[in-house]
Amino acid sequence: MKRKISALAAVLLAIGLTACGNNEGQATNDTTQTIQAESSKEIEAVDNTEEEAQQVETSEAVSNTNDEIVEDTSTENTDGSEENSGVLVVYFSATGTTKGVAEKIAGITGADTYEIKAAQEYTDADLNWNDSNSRSTKEQNDSSVRPEIGSDAISLDGYTTIYIGYPIWWGEEPRIMDTFVESYSFDGITMIPFCTSSSSGIGRSGQNLADNAGSGTWIDGKRFGAGASEDEIRSWIEGLQ
Structure with missing residues (x-):
């Protein structure tokens, strides 16, 4: 148990x-x-x-x-605008000669530049003054022709002086210059023509532009050769003052 x-x-x-x-x-x-x-x-x-x-x-x-x-x-800038120099160099140059003078003027004066370009670029054949059927010959023989400008439009607000340059064709300004001056108002602006050529003077080209523009204060212009020096151009500019 x-x-x-x-x-x-x-x-x-x-x-x-x-x-x-x-x-x-x-x-x-x-x-x-x-x-x-x-x-x-x-x-x-x-x-x-x-x-x-x-x-x-x-x-x-x-x-x-x-x-x-x-x-x-x-x-x-709230308004999107940009200040300019007050001086503008406008030029048309088919071969580069007038462009060279324009750039020297801009360098001396501190100016802005605006190049007038043709909507239809001029070829060597177009510029053949020995060909009575060339484009430039036909245009210069008809004072009513107004070639189209291909450059963007420019605002002239703020500019008080404009140097306007071009080559001499058949003793006058190229017709595209007439297109330009008829497209803008130059009220309150002093317009100073200058041209380039191998021998021809400025002739009536400056007066033609003034008449076609119908605005602005136009003064007598100056003809320069292809080899114009900076000193020569500076002397002319200083003589304008």
Whole structure:
């Protein structure tokens, strides 16, 4: 009988120890899971903090960039206009000779330049004065011809003096110059013609332009050869004052 009781007690003791072991294991698992959950929360909190910090830095960078843009654009002219020098050199040059003189005038006076370009460029054949059927010969024989200008239009606002240059063709200004002066108003502007040629003088070309323009104050012009020096041009300009 005592042996049975001892055996039963041993069995009950074993069961109790097993239960305690299971409970301790479960407690350990619960503790581990709790620690892991808290660690995850801490990591998530750190991540969120770093993300918020990055967002703040990005926001500040964008704000600074916008401020810089505002500062840069505040220096621009609000009306989109640009100041000019007050002096303009307008020229037509089929072979480059008149262009050379025009650039020297601009360099001496600090003037802006505007090149009159034909919508249909003149070829060597067009400029053959020995050919009675060449384009330039036909144009110069008809004072009513007005060749089309291919250059963009220019605003004359702010200009008070305009040097206007061209080659001499058949003793007169090329007809494209008449196209130009008839396309603009020169009120309040002093107009100064100049021309280039191998031998012919300026003739009536300046007066023709003044008559066709119908506006502006036109003064006597000057003829230059292909080899006109800067000193020669400067002397003429100074003599105008």
